[in-house]
Amino acid sequence: MPPHDDNEALASLAAPPSEPEHERPKTFREMWPKDWRAYLCLLGGFLQMFISWGYVNAFGTYASFYDSVLLPKADNLLMNLIGGTMCFVILLLSFVVGRLVDAGHIGKVLFTGTILLGAGTFSLSLVNGDAGEGDGNYGGIWATQGFLTSLGMACHFVSSSQVVATWFIDTKSFAVGVVACGASVGGAVISTMARYLNQQVGFNTASRHVATLVLLLSATTVLLCRPNPAHPRNPSPQWRWSTFWDSTALRSPCFCWLSAATFSIFLGFYPVFFNLEEWASASGLAFRGPDRPQGLSPDALETFALLSMMNGSSFVGRLLAAGIADHLGIYGALHVHAFVTAAASILLMAFWTTANTVGKAVAFVLLFGMFSGAVIGLPPASMAFIIGKRDKLAQARLGQRVGMMYSIASLPALVGR
Template identity: 45%
Template structure:
């Protein structure tokens, strides 16, 4: 039998939590549906650029990989190239627990300045570490340091910041805010713009630590007592195990099956194919649809529910549509449809974690830390996944291995999300029943009446 994660609390403690939750819920209900003033909207623009300069660059790594394999580093295997992209993913995710805790303590400006310096340094050094850019001029180790390590460290400062800063302004529309920010990964002076525009809401509940060296400052042990958090973290780990294998290997797969080509002209006259980078660009472009539409859906149907659904569909697309794509038409169908659903898959984790924490300001004050811890745990899977999948390609000389690997990982991710939904629904039901017992009937009636009036006024 499932037991509530807070069942260890005494009756008096549960009552105190429920009463506090009731007061916080009433405060949240008094918040306007959309924030007022210009600051929230300029902040949204700044956070959009932060995502653009983190996962937006990672999403386009497949084009770098194709160029390295074709020209700069022609003597290396696809495993070596996937190591560079996987290193980027690893550092972005691994350092998220530090970035998330600093955000909760309102040190966002320091993160953005530091990230801008590191990313600029990494990208500029990448442009000068490969000689004249001719075939065989590449230096693998320098490329790994510049693109994988230094740029990855800079992006780590941006990734969690992009969604958490925007969420402080859009209290009742977090899904919308996170969805708009996430679309930045599909579209660098933009770093400078973000430093000045991506400013958190000063009224947000910030948590300054009593001491920075204490373990509890960086790791919230209460998170691991919450089954919904644990299962959702497992889901995100499975997701990163297979997700970026698709983006990293799409161009090479398209060239192998003949739906894409790398030169200026198709190798065969009249060949029905696109240049390989167009397929990756189309996939990234269509992901904007998923990122924005999912932001609307999760505000109406719940972020966790939407997240599990789109992840399940994405797994089926890899297992069936991608594996049977053999011509340009079916390849385009895959990149467009998978791109739309994958945009929601990668864009919704912060919104889903916000749903697990609940709407109350004290709990939302932990959003950066819990999200960061989740990403840090999943960073090891993001590092290993692309390397394992590319090794399978080299061993079996078939991209079918990548298709099956990605599809299976996404399917297991969706299964873990479903378990997280069960535990989260159980906890919500438990707290709701305690709240109803501790709230006088007259107060409940008045609260319902006020809610109806507010809904009518918003309509």
Template identity: 45%
Template structure:
């Protein structure tokens, strides 16, 4: 946020809104692929899970199956802090190179350890180690890199650039499941995984070549790598806005992931990660809004429609709306402010979860929820890096400290996501217990909606500690507005002291000042 009192350099004034170098847009596409192969693969895990539960891991408990996807999301968030710090130090090529090797390697090894016989039962350990651990470690290097590297090329369009990059997750949530599901029927599971690994390899190699930060971007090399402050910036803990926003992201991950990872017999291969906690095949099937294709079990429906809509289309609608929302709202985030847009989107998403989703009683209601919520949830899950950049710009505003806002972007963003790793891992466990204990979806609907509302409240508190566009902080600005509204009432209540009133005019002097001494003065002189 730029303030009136902040000095602006001539270089920043002359900086174009859009980069003129082709490398910036090649890098933007590469960052799109980084998100495509990080959260996008987590989105597609439901396809693997639905295959496992009916074939190779059909005797494994659902919570163990969810552990594979939970491990991936946990590692992606856990390694956000060290990855962000390495990016700030200038090791983007090394970090992305590690993920370029680990993600395709883990998928290729998965196709080897998995039995080729469709009727064979596999062991849970090798599948978890390859798909959950190895692939998850690789995806952990991609997530923060995607937004951080793109932001260096688009300083004046950071929110828009991050919005484009975030679309990689929702697009992959459609591409990978379609690809895997079709190839399993045509080639078998192992060959289908190899084809997915091949596509992942091509996109990762492109990202490794073109995802390099802007050469003009300043890097912050630490003096000692073993120092605790190198990995945890203590200044962030003294920043109240950052602390409250980190709490908001923790509540957001608490409420967004539970249903996807803990519903019994869940199969949500096409749902965007930001949307998976809120709707799934089983919910739509049980409520009678659609049908699902399962290998080992059939769904029992209440109030089944004559021609129920296949639940995949509900998820596809939500994914498409999510992509549209990321692009549309990203354009407004640079004008309104990333954090302001984040607060508004979070509030709408929480209301939709608490009201529209819980009260959905027909197929049309379900479709309306998928479309409307998809628009806002895409921005909710995609804006945190841009919001952290907004907080940094408001924190380091002087000419001497302004450069720190860019240097610490990756570090502060990584720390924020690292603290959200535990909620992302434990949230599904709590939601799974609620479903098992009460055997109803209203518990998870209220759980997700309440956490999203708490996230909105924490974002409001974070915004309270940030300055407005005129340089004043929020409390003083509100006090100034209230004082201005009270002044006319106070002036009218003085009853004769206001110069514009008739009483004040009647008491004004009407004679022209004279140089002749008054009578009282002359009397004093005589005495």
């Protein structure tokens, strides 16, 4: 294709549709894509979230092991900095990844992510000596798990919902919700896997098992995740700042308000996931390790069980909220997102501070997990909602807009630990 102006290329996508302005409503069956590649892509997007944000959701289990075994003398803020760095890098690079996927480079992005993710997760097993008590290397853990692994996860995060959205035009919120469920399932599976393998075979071998799982799933996504050929691409020149950061988005009040809301969400929600095990242990509601300490309530659970419950209930919240968002039609994802955010905030302020028994702690974990799953899972669907599914010019920039929104939220993700 000969070089041409950025605006001219995009303007060509904004031609009026040939269809009548008022179409008859589609039946439920007509709303779903007929191409089998759409459902393979949906599976691939689910796996992308499993190995990216699912790994982040499981960090609480890693942090608990670091605090009790590898780095017993480390400051809690330094410990949370590892998880905060993971969130920061993934979100900060979202605008770059989103733009590259908009331009049709999904294969290269996912291949790069697979290499980086595999290198980071395997390297974690090499930096802590024998991984005995006090053998932890904080700098090595931060560099491998906190930084290198996050570079790989960044390649999967935004692209997961972005590519799936090109296939599911009329059921976009539900499809993105299914993708987001990968983070819940991944968080539960990886945290449980790491917890039991740490006890059975030691941290280094456990890390290699987790790395093998993550690498295989990441390689699978390279084969499965292909965008709809009919979806418009944004063919702007690749190496201009304006190519990656669309300043015209900042003129849209809807974009600015949604980005501000996402900024606030990442400032306040993920500390719960990262500090849940520490809080439960310090409150005497749960215990770390296989042996129950004497004097603890007979109802007390293992700390990782609470984190697994929260990740499991967030699966229900993500899927349910996404289905409701599509069902409500004109009220859409944005309104559902506002409701679940308000509900989760009330739970956090009123319920967490009063959860002083095991029963209350479990109730809080299940309810907050369900609502927070919807809160974290709906931003891409909300962005697609405010853009409009029939606006080809805006749809060509969907990945860029979603990426910019998440990049704006990267700083609070780092400091809000």
